[in-house]
Amino acid sequence: MNPDRYRVKAGQNVSLQDWATDDDGGYTKEEGKALLAEYETELAQWQERLYAESKQALLVVLQARDAGGKDGTVKQVFGSFNPNGVQISNFKVPSEEEQGHDFLWRIHAKAPRRGTIGVFNRSHYEDVLVTRVHDLIDTKTAKQRLDQIRHFEAMLTENGTQIIKFYLHISPEEQQERLQARLDDETKHWKFNEGDLAERVKWPEYTKAYEDALTTSTKDAPWYVIPADRKWFRDLLISQVLLAKLKEMKPQYPATTFDPKQVKIPNIEVK
Ligand code: AMP
Ligand code: MG
Numbered sequence: 001m002n003p004d005r006y007r008v009k010a011g012q013n014v015s016l017q018d019w020a021t022d023d024d025g026g027y028t029k030e031e032g033k034a035l036l037a038e039y040e041t042e043l044a045q046w047q048e049r050l051y052a053e054s055k056q057a058l059l060v061v062l063q064a065r066d067a068g069g070k071d072g073t074v075k076q077v078f079g080s081f082n083p084n085g086v087q088i089s090n091f092k093v094p095s096e097e098e099q100g101h102d103f104l105w106r107i108h109a110k111a112p113r114r115g116t117i118g119v120f121n122r123s124h125y126e127d128v129l130v131t132r133v134h135d136l137i138d139t140k141t142a143k144q145r146l147d148q149i150r151h152f153e154a155m156l157t158e159n160g161t162q163i164i165k166f167y168l169h170i171s172p173e174e175q176q177e178r179l180q181a182r183l184d185d186e187t188k189h190w191k192f193n194e195g196d197l198a199e200r201v202k203w204p205e206y207t208k209a210y211e212d213a214l215t216t217s218t219k220d221a222p223w224y225v226i227p228a229d230r231k232w233f234r235d236l237l238i239s240q241v242l243l244a245k246l247k248e249m250k251p252q253y254p255a256t257t258f259d260p261k262q263v264k265i266p267n268i269e270v271k
Helices: 028-055 070-079 125-126 141-156 172-184 186-191 195-200 203-216 232-249
Strands: 059-063 088-092 117-121 161-168 223-227
Touching: 028 070, 028 232, 059 070, 059 125, 059 232, 070 117, 070 161, 070 232, 117 125, 125 141, 125 203, 141 161, 141 203, 161 203, 161 232, 172 186, 186 232, 203 223, 223 232
Parallel strands: 059 117, 059 161, 088 117, 161 223
Antiparallel strands: none
């Protein structure tokens, strides 16, 4: 499986209807899950090196429609990392304080520190998605914001933060099933939000806004369109992309400043 197939190239215009939502990469679910378990072990090892090195950071942006699988991805993919080195940030409707600032203010404050992986569950992209679909901003402002996002992400990269952005791509039928499942299972009622139905009927408007957001894909801050109808494939592909990225970042254990053979741990007697 070549994850490059799912990467939006710089300057590429994406028509989402041409991108599959139900790929399986040629794997069975069992094969996919076995491979995912291998990736998890490797990812944890690379994360430790990143933490030990403490020179670079990785920012992972997760965007999707409602029930697109952001929470599931956080749990499945990032659940295998050491929580010490991962910071998950959930971006909700901006507070009054946040609205009193530029849209990137609250985002920048959550950028990951060196040595860690930051995960944005929703992100600055909401400010060119939900706000556009609901006409809270005009076309000119949307265009300005897309440029500001490009500059912001380039600034982070130049300062040692690598960026990967995932759009979890589901079909309208899959969303319907997942929303229905939240109604049918009383332990999932808390996840059901009537507001999601109003967003669902704006499917084409979101598609357009997402297609514009995907034009911010660059070599250093690429978007991946992840076929997300199958949860196991979504997790597998995201893990594969992350693993390739961490290997490319090549974090190194820091050089020791002592000779471990010469260090003697003193014996002590505790009464
Ligand atoms: P959830 O992710 O299901 O907890 O929902 C969070 C809600 O916050 C979604 O309806 C988002 O569209 C909304 N949201 C997040 N960021 C923004 C933003 N910048 N402007 C307006 N709404 C936002
Ligand atoms: Mg929701």
